[in-house]
Amino acid sequence: MILAGAAINQTPLDWENNLSNIKTAIEQARAAKADILCLPEMSICGYGCEDMFLSDWLSVTCFKKLLEIKEWCHDIVVCVGLPVRLNSITYNTACVIRNGEILGFTAKQFLANDGVHYEPRWFSSWVPDTVQQFEMMGQTYAIGDIVYEYQGVRFAFEICEDAWRNNDRPGYRHMAKGVQLIINPSASHFAMSKTDVRYKLVMEASREFGCTYLYVNQLGNEAGKMIYDGEIIIAQNGNLVHRNELLSFKSVDCECAEVNILNPLPLVEVPVLPPVDENREFIAAVTLAMFDYLRKSRSRGFVLSLSGGADSSLCAVIVAEMVTRAVEEIGLEEFVRKTNCLTPEELAQFSLLSGKELRNALVSKLLITAYQGTINSSDNTYQSAAELAKSIGAVFYNWTIDEEVAGYRGKIEHVIARPLTWESDDVTLQNIQARVRAPGIWMLANLTNSLLLATSNRSEASVGYATMDGDTAGSISPIAGVDKAFIRQWLVWAQMELGYEGLQYVNNLQPSAELRPLEQTQTDEEDLMPYPLLNQIERLAFYDRLSPQQVFEQLKGTCPDAQLLQSVKRFYALWSRNQWKRERYAPAFHLDDYNVDPRSWLRFPILSGGFREEVEKLG
Ligand SMILES: Nc1ncnc2c1ncn2[C@@H]1O[C@H](COP(=O)(O)OP(=O)(O)OC[C@H]2O[C@@H]([n+]3cccc(C(=O)O)c3)[C@H](O)[C@@H]2O)[C@@H](O)[C@H]1O
Numbered sequence: 001m002i003l004a005g006a007a008i009n010q011t012p013l014d015w016e017n018n019l020s021n022i023k024t025a026i027e028q029a030r031a032a033k034a035d036i037l038c039l040p041e042m043s044i045c046g047y048g049c050e051d052m053f054l055s056d057w058l059s060v061t062c063f064k065k066l067l068e069i070k071e072w073c074h075d076i077v078v079c080v081g082l083p084v085r086l087n088s089i090t091y092n093t094a095c096v097i098r099n100g101e102i103l104g105f106t107a108k109q110f111l112a113n114d115g116v117h118y119e120p121r122w123f124s125s126w127v128p129d130t131v132q133q134f135e136m137m138g139q140t141y142a143i144g145d146i147v148y149e150y151q152g153v154r155f156a157f158e159i160c161e162d163a164w165r166n167n168d169r170p171g172y173r174h175m176a177k178g179v180q181l182i183i184n185p186s187a188s189h190f191a192m193s194k195t196d197v198r199y200k201l202v203m204e205a206s207r208e209f210g211c212t213y214l215y216v217n218q219l220g221n222e223a224g225k226m227i228y229d230g231e232i233i234i235a236q237n238g239n240l241v242h243r244n245e246l247l248s249f250k251s252v253d254c255e256c257a258e259v260n261i262l263n264p265l266p267l268v269e270v271p272v273l274p275p276v277d278e279n280r281e282f283i284a285a286v287t288l289a290m291f292d293y294l295r296k297s298r299s300r301g302f303v304l305s306l307s308g309g310a311d312s313s314l315c316a317v318i319v320a321e322m323v324t325r326a327v328e329e330i331g332l333e334e335f336v337r338k339t340n341c342l343t344p345e346e347l348a349q350f351s352l353l354s355g356k357e358l359r360n361a362l363v364s365k366l367l368i369t370a371y372q373g374t375i376n377s378s379d380n381t382y383q384s385a386a387e388l389a390k391s392i393g394a395v396f397y398n399w400t401i402d403e404e405v406a407g408y409r410g411k412i413e414h415v416i417a418r419p420l421t422w423e424s425d426d427v428t429l430q431n432i433q434a435r436v437r438a439p440g441i442w443m444l445a446n447l448t449n450s451l452l453l454a455t456s457n458r459s460e461a462s463v464g465y466a467t468m469d470g471d472t473a474g475s476i477s478p479i480a481g482v483d484k485a486f487i488r489q490w491l492v493w494a495q496m497e498l499g500y501e502g503l504q505y506v507n508n509l510q511p512s513a514e515l516r517p518l519e520q521t522q523t524d525e526e527d528l529m530p531y532p533l534l535n536q537i538e539r540l541a542f543y544d545r546l547s548p549q550q551v552f553e554q555l556k557g558t559c560p561d562a563q564l565l566q567s568v569k570r571f572y573a574l575w576s577r578n579q580w581k582r583e584r585y586a587p588a589f590h591l592d593d594y595n596v597d598p599r600s601w602l603r604f605p606i607l608s609g610g611f612r613e614e615v616e617k618l619g
């Protein structure tokens with residue numbers, strides 16, 4: 001039997017895109033003579049429809065689309081995901097179509113409710129081992145925990161989270177019912193190194209249940225924040241039969257493999273995968289996320305206030321790498337078709353270019369940068385920004401903002417009838433510089449219908465080390481899901497491994513906001529605490545969910561006690577005071593195993609006791 005999985009790049013409620021991808025996948029699978037094709041979870045409407053899942057019309061529309069899809073399914077079994085809403089209760093289902101006939105709907109039994117997932121808000125769990133009939137548009141269908149049969153093979157489903165529930169997972173009950181093939185349509189979000197966990201989950205299941213397992217994940221930046229890696233795994237009795245390249249720029253990645261289910265491979269220990277290189281994974285994921293965000297938001301390109309520091313330099317390199325990777329995989333013509341970034345005449349000219357020349361020419365169409373210096377800016381950061389922009393082909397503008405800062409300062413000094421000084425008005429004088437950088441760069445974004453990139457990282461977001469409506473201004477925050485220490489080591493790696501020579505300047509700089517007079521040599525780490533320590537406290541507090549006392553105990557001995565005490569106190573005070581800022585960050589991608597975005601991974605009250613009692617007890 002030939003099994004096929006198609007990772008497809010869906011968009012919530014984009015019926016035209018979604019059905020076109022489904023049709024392409026079916027055509028490709030049929031061309032490869034596949035017997036069974038699995039598409040990802042909720043692939044008709046998209047997994048990220050959020051509260052739309054609670055409306056009656058959505059599931060009705062999906063059903064109508066399903067009836068269209070059914071007609072494309074001749075000589076093949078196709079498994080496609082959609083919501084089914086019965087008596088105001090929505091189920092997350094996989095529908096099985098065989099030769100144009102709907103055989104039934106398997107409903108998800110375990111709902112994802114951790115981290116970025118909020119499924120119980122929309123769906124109800126299906127009771128294991130039960131099947132019901134329901135009526136839709138004049139026909140009766142079966143829904144529930146169904147075992148299907150095709151070409152003498154008994155198959156059933158685990159739908160994404162179902163497989164993550166250890167001893168409760170449906171696979172055990174399927175095994176008892178003589179199921180030989182388990183199919184798993186998923187929408188399993190990307191996080192660095194997560195593929196390893198998923199691989200084990202699928203491979204161990206095929207071994208434990210003595211079955212063939214077909215796993216198919218969603219692909220791309222579906223709805224803005226979460227990225228899906230499009231993983232497809234076909235396994236049998238612990239043997240890896242097929243696994244694809246992850247994080248593809250294609251709209252449809254259809255993979256097939258031949259398996260003998262009735263006469264399977266011998267049971268083996270699951271082969272160990274080589275360790276994941278997170279630096280490579282990060283750039284593959286973030287570039288795909290940016291590419292999808294660009295085309296799905298129908299924007300023309302990106303605009304970036306480029307300081308020459310680590311954060312904005314990383315954002316610039318991400319755009320350059322996005323171009324390199326996408327063009328390499330899907331080709332120039334498809335890249336241009338999807339981004340609409342060139343006229344036909346330009347495309348003809350660009351077709352004559354290759355390598356870095358082509359990359360830089362495309363970046364010049366997609367990325368506008370600006371250095372906005374003040375008297376507090378250094379030559380080093382200017383050089384870093386200018387050289388990096390030149391090396392990747394980005395448009396680079398340079399202007400100063402001293403005049404605007406002086407204008408605001410003068411007006412306020414006039415009305416309060418006193419001069420502002422660094423001794424008494426430090427933060428006010430810092431923030432006005434960061435804020436005055438926002439209007440000009442927004443103008444460029446508006447002029448060119450481009451997305452303004454906000455450069456915040458997770459470490460800054462944790463402690464609110466940013467000026468609201470200043471350096472937080474932007475439409476997306478590509479790197480707010482990763483911490484500063486990761487960013488700094490990544491930039492060194494990218495200079496060496498990806499050949500971004502333009503990063504040599506930033507890799508020799510200490511992170512600095514450059515908002516105070518130069519003689520005061522401001523550095524982030526002096527204002528806050530060392531970034532590695534900040535990251536450790538943050539992770540213990542909000543990933544491991546320890547109390548301030550436990551965090552303090554865990555970190556004892558890693559630095560002098562007095563420094564640790566001061567840092568823990570400062571962290572909790574700044575964390576609590578700045579929840580409102582985290583509520584206002586531009587949409588950010590989920591990249592790591594956690595993030596501090598209140599609308600995805602981590603909810604925290606805006607107003608709180610600020611851990612005052614807990615922190616006071618520390619000494
Ligand atoms: N719970 C709450 N809900 C809503 N608003 C709340 C609030 N608590 C305070 N606020 C308000 O917050 C405002 C202060 O916030 P905001 O004006 O953003 O400024 P603020 O957080 O006071 O200061 C910005 C900090 O970020 C640093 N920074 C700025 C810019 C760039 C960089 C860099 O690394 O490049 C670093 C800067 O050195 C300073 O330490 C106040 O007006 C206050 O009323």
Ligand SMILES: Nc1ncnc2c1ncn2[C@@H]1O[C@H](COP(=O)(O)OP(=O)(O)OP(=O)(O)O)[C@@H](O)[C@H]1O
Binds near residue numbers: 307371
């Ligand atoms: N001189 C500048 N010109 C243009 N943009 C600036 C300038 N200074 C600051 N910015 C903007 O404000 C953002 C916040 O500054 P911040 O110092 O946190 O980041 P960075 O300069 O990129 O990195 P680092 O913190 O490592 O120096 C920058 O990323 C950039 O977008």
Ligand SMILES: NC(=O)CC[C@H](N)C(=O)O
Binds near residue numbers: 159161187188
């Ligand atoms: N869609 C889902 O059920 C996803 C949940 C699953 N735990 C994952 O992260 O992959």
